[in-house]
Amino acid sequence: MEVLNVKHGLEIIAALLCFVVLLPSSLNLRNLTKLYLLGSICSFFTSKIYVLIGPSYLVRDVETWGNFISISLVLSALFVLIRDSKPMFARFPIYLTLLPLTGIIFFAVIPTSYAIKDILELIMQAGALLVALLIFGVNTYLFRWKWTFLGSILAFLCAYIIPFIHFNNPMNGLLLGNILLSLGMILLTFSLVKYPINTEKK
Numbered sequence: 001m002e003v004l005n006v007k008h009g010l011e012i013i014a015a016l017l018c019f020v021v022l023l024p025s026s027l028n029l030r031n032l033t034k035l036y037l038l039g040s041i042c043s044f045f046t047s048k049i050y051v052l053i054g055p056s057y058l059v060r061d062v063e064t065w066g067n068f069i070s071i072s073l074v075l076s077a078l079f080v081l082i083r084d085s086k087p088m089f090a091r092f093p094i095y096l097t098l099l100p101l102t103g104i105i106f107f108a109v110i111p112t113s114y115a116i117k118d119i120l121e122l123i124m125q126a127g128a129l130l131v132a133l134l135i136f137g138v139n140t141y142l143f144r145w146k147w148t149f150l151g152s153i154l155a156f157l158c159a160y161i162i163p164f165i166h167f168n169n170p171m172n173g174l175l176l177g178n179i180l181l182s183l184g185m186i187l188l189t190f191s192l193v194k195y196p197i198n199t200e201k202k
């Protein structure tokens with residue numbers, strides 16, 4: 001239980017730090033990437049706060065919903081990056097970046113089966129990681145994006161893989177995965193605020 005409290009506390013601190021750092025630069029409503037990520041952080045932060053202080057009988061549902069909404073908003077942010085990387089004439093309509101959020105409707109109608117919802121969440125996380133790895137990897141190479149962008153995705157990837165690795169003490173794996181997740185959040189937020197995304201090849 002102590003390890004779980006440390007885990008959730010670390011998640012809350014990381015999310016709060018990312019929110020505070022990202023908020024000022026997100027006030028420009030034209031930067032949808034940051035707005036979506038800010039919404040993702042809010043969803044993540046709210047669910048983790050509830051896990052610590054909310055009634056225990058709803059903890060699993062709130063955490064599941066918080067994670068799903070958070071990853072849906074991350075996918076929307078990635079859609080914005082994909083859209084902005086295309087020439088003006090080839091860009092899809094901006095409202096299509098909301099497409100990942102339609103998954104919330106299907107998520108809501110799934111029977112109360114945590115196994116199915118967990119699998120769906122894992123699939124969406126894997127998809128987001130793959131897309132992000134391609135986007136940040138290619139742009140780091142072609143457009144000289146800072147290595148911290150790619151580093152954040154690698155941290156997220158490691159955090160995703162950790163639960164599938166057997167540890168003698170499962171709590172150690174849980175804590176390690178959480179540390180990597182928090183590191184990825186902080187690195188990505190720092191990168192977005194510190195370094196403007198450059199899409200012009202040098």
